[in-house]
Every structure is written in structure tokens, then in C-alpha cells.
Amino acid sequence: MRIFVRLILIKLFVKILVTGAAGFIGFHLSKSLINRGDEVVGLDVINDYYDVRVKYGRLSELGVEEKQITYNQLIKSKKYSSFSFVKLSLEDTENLEKLFEQENFDKVINLAAQAGVRYSLINPRAYVQSNIMGFLNILENCKKFNIKHLTYASSSSVYGLNEHQPFSTHEAVNHPISLYAASKKSNELMAHAYSYLFNLPTTGLRFFTVYGPWGRPDMALFLFTKAILEGKPMDVYNYGKMQRDFTYIDDIVKGVILVNDNPAKPNPDWNPQQPDPATSKAPYMIYNIGNNSPVKLLDYIEAIEKKLGKQAVKNLLPLQPGDVLITCADVQDLANDFNYKPNTPVQEGIDKFIEWYLNFFNVIV
Numbered sequence: 001m002r003i004f005v006r007l008i009l010i011k012l013f014v015k016i017l018v019t020g021a022a023g024f025i026g027f028h029l030s031k032s033l034i035n036r037g038d039e040v041v042g043l044d045v046i047n048d049y050y051d052v053r054v055k056y057g058r059l060s061e062l063g064v065e066e067k068q069i070t071y072n073q074l075i076k077s078k079k080y081s082s083f084s085f086v087k088l089s090l091e092d093t094e095n096l097e098k099l100f101e102q103e104n105f106d107k108v109i110n111l112a113a114q115a116g117v118r119y120s121l122i123n124p125r126a127y128v129q130s131n132i133m134g135f136l137n138i139l140e141n142c143k144k145f146n147i148k149h150l151t152y153a154s155s156s157s158v159y160g161l162n163e164h165q166p167f168s169t170h171e172a173v174n175h176p177i178s179l180y181a182a183s184k185k186s187n188e189l190m191a192h193a194y195s196y197l198f199n200l201p202t203t204g205l206r207f208f209t210v211y212g213p214w215g216r217p218d219m220a221l222f223l224f225t226k227a228i229l230e231g232k233p234m235d236v237y238n239y240g241k242m243q244r245d246f247t248y249i250d251d252i253v254k255g256v257i258l259v260n261d262n263p264a265k266p267n268p269d270w271n272p273q274q275p276d277p278a279t280s281k282a283p284y285m286i287y288n289i290g291n292n293s294p295v296k297l298l299d300y301i302e303a304i305e306k307k308l309g310k311q312a313v314k315n316l317l318p319l320q321p322g323d324v325l326i327t328c329a330d331v332q333d334l335a336n337d338f339n340y341k342p343n344t345p346v347q348e349g350i351d352k353f354i355e356w357y358l359n360f361f362n363v364i365v
Helices: 024-036 052-061 093-103 124-144 179-198 220-230 249-260 297-308 332-338 346-360
Strands: 015-019 039-044 083-087 107-110 149-155 202-207 233-237 284-289 313-317
Touching: 015 024, 015 093, 024 039, 024 052, 024 249, 039 052, 039 093, 093 124, 107 124, 107 249, 124 149, 124 179, 149 179, 149 249, 179 202, 179 284, 202 249, 220 233, 220 297, 220 346, 233 297, 249 284, 249 332, 284 332, 297 346
Parallel strands: 015 039, 015 107, 039 083, 107 149, 149 202, 202 284, 233 313
Antiparallel strands: none
């Protein structure tokens, strides 16, 4: 257990670049930062990996309409004076550097990435371009423009073949089972190199199965809800026996903000003879953000059925390539350093998602 002193939490209103701002977590995070008084510039390429209606819907909630958006043009929100948005790819080296130079960011929260475990088996090059080359551009600009703290999204997928539960950031994660997971582990290694070489504070956050309103259409909750409402069979892998540490979006956002407010610092007790993967002699940290309470997939589906008042038609199938049997986050470091632990019950979170879903898609049950 770490013994260095927990940081004092100080709320500082600053200018923050949030990449992936049209995404699920990025949208909620941008809204929370705006509401507390920070100036936020959101960035997203708005690719068509999933239904762009949801992405444009999120941006509309932030005061940016689809018809306003032009590539590489910074747009002021009509709803929030402290929010601007730019459609831009992280791989666009030249224009990304110009954005950093013009906007003079204090901090960066990098959530932009090619998501999806199974899609990485089909289109691996997309993950190298976005998650590796794009992240390199973020690191380079953070170095060049003296960013005070880079907070970035990693994933529980990095634990791969590790079966020791709960998953701890203090254990090595050297056996990923998808290219998506490998790209996220690569981000952590790249970040450490920049923290060490250039004294750039970086903090990686391993998110555990995030869900809630405005969620991704390719995720289980979205797919299951749609199938149940339409009375269609839905594929349930590993016969529904998998367990996931489902974490509600508001809990994720709170954790991100707490961590971002406190730049990573070197661990004075870091021992190179017994190196701790979660800390370093450099200003580098890794945290899990999860509910620390795994739920069986069949129980998760039952919670959806309860809210909808409809039964699911389940097509039970074996485990898919790239999937793991169980995820559970060890969040003791988050509790020790920030006195914080996600705690939203799954039924409560599912209920809020379904209420949003029915309203957004104008569905009458």
C-alpha cells in the first residue's frame, strides 16, 4: 500500500482540452466541468463507428448543432459561454499543434480513442492510427506547450489473462487478449516515458464497463434494451455467466475530475528493485475507476427486464474471442488518495439509462 500523503483537493477553474467530447464519457465530463466553471474546449472527429445521431445529440446538449460543424473550425457553444468545440482528428498533427498553440490549455483530458474490443479483431489498423499515433500527438503537444497535467483513458481490458481478483494497478498487465487492450497498455507505457523524460505529469484511468444515459450504442445495455423493446433475440455470450464491474457514468466523471484536479507526483518510496507499475519516480500514476462489485450478465439483463416490464429473448452463446470471464476493480488507491469510491447501484443506473433511452428515441412502452 502506498504511504505517501494524500493530496489536498483544491478546486481550480482552468482551461481544459477534452478529447472525445462527442463520446459517452467525454460529453458527461465536459458538461460537469462547464457547470463548475472551467473553460472547456471539446475535440472529436465524430467517426461513424456507431450511430452518429447519438454523438450529435450529445453535442446539441452542449450547445453545438450538427449544421454548425466544419472540420478544424472552432465553434462557440450557443448554450455555454465557456464551451467551444472543434471537429478534429488526433492524427492531424499539424492542426492539432495549431490548436494547442492558439488555445493555451492548462490541462488535457484525453478520452478520444477507437473503442471496442471485438472491432479491434476486424479493423486493427484503426486502433494503431487513433490510439497509438493519435496519443503520441497528444503527448508531443503536452510536452511542447507545458501542459500541467495529462489525464487519459485506459481500460480494464489491459488486465487480459490476469485472473487475480480484484484487478490491481500494482500488478503487471503483460498479457492483453485484444489489440484494443494492447493499445491502451501502450498508452500507459508511452505516458510513463514522457513523464520520466520531460517531467510531464500523467495519470491513466482504467475504466470498468461504463454505462448510463447517452451511452454507446455498441455496448451491452444499449443493445439489450433495444432488443427487449423490439422483442428480438439478443446474443448473450458465455451463456450469461460473465461478470462485469458495471460503473455508472456519474461515478466515472467524478473520479476523472478528482484525479485531473491533482496532477500526478513522483512516489518518493518507489523502489526500482521492486518496481510498482502504478507509480514511479516520475510524475506518473495509474488508477482503477470501477464499482468494485461485479454483476452477472444474466442479473444485469434481469434489471433491464424489471425496468421495462418485458422479458428478454436470449440467444445463449459461448465465450467470444477477446472477452474475459470477470472484471472487478480494486479501487483502494482511489479511496486512499481522494476519499472516493464509485457506489451507484446497478438497478438505479439502469433505470436512469432506460428513462433517457425512451425519451431520446421517442419509445412508448
